[in-house]
Amino acid sequence: MSEREMCLFCKIADKKIPCKMVYEDDSVFAIEDINPKAPVHLLVIPKRHIESLANLNQEDESIIGQLGHLLSIVSILACKRGLHDGGFRTVMNSGAGAGQSVFHLHLHLLGGRSFQWPPG
Numbered sequence: 785m786s787e788r789e790m791c792l793f794c795k796i797a798d799k800k801i802p803c804k805m806v807y808e809d810d811s812v813f814a815i816e817d818i819n820p821k822a823p824v825h826l827l828v829i830p831k832r833h834i835e836s837l838a839n840l841n842q843e844d845e846s847i848i849g850q851l852g853h854l855l856s857i858v859s860i861l862a863c864k865r866g867l868h869d870g871g872f873r874t875v876m877n878s879g880a881g882a883g884q885s886v887f888h889l890h891l892h893l894l895g896g897r898s899f900q901w902p903p904g
């Protein structure tokens with residue numbers, strides 16, 4: 785079985801598992817987190833399978849460009865959810881030690897409540 789067939793977010797990207805999709809284009813999609821940790825909790829995910837920021841191929845400029853695009857989508861989604869004024873938190877966990885549980889790179893967009901710093 786290929787990595788794409790085994791990975792949860794690849795299966796969601798390929799529409800093999802249902803989700804609440806709130807945005808989609810050629811390279812990125814965004815879904816409602818199934819177990820939200822804030823009133824707004826979206827996951828913004830590149831369609832391409834990359835395990836984490838620790839697995840970026842620095843020579844592959846197309847993925848660097850896709851991550852820049854991903855950040856611009858985060859800003860648009862935060863605005864659409866009314867989070868620009870009150871503030872929002874973006875989190876990317878890289879590796880199990882940092883709390884990553886799905887090993888397909890994704891950015892959490894959290895908002896609608898206050899957040900502590902530093903994070904736990």
Ligand code: 5GP
Nearest residue numbers: 803815816817818819877883884885886887
């Ligand atoms: P991580 O722990 O890897 O940073 O984040 C993974 C996130 O994926 C968690 O917040 C978890 O709630 C969410 N998640 C896990 N399984 C599913 C699922 O099947 N559907 C959706 N929409 N979110 C999921």
Ligand code: ZN
Nearest residue numbers: 791794833888
């Ligand atoms: Zn994947």
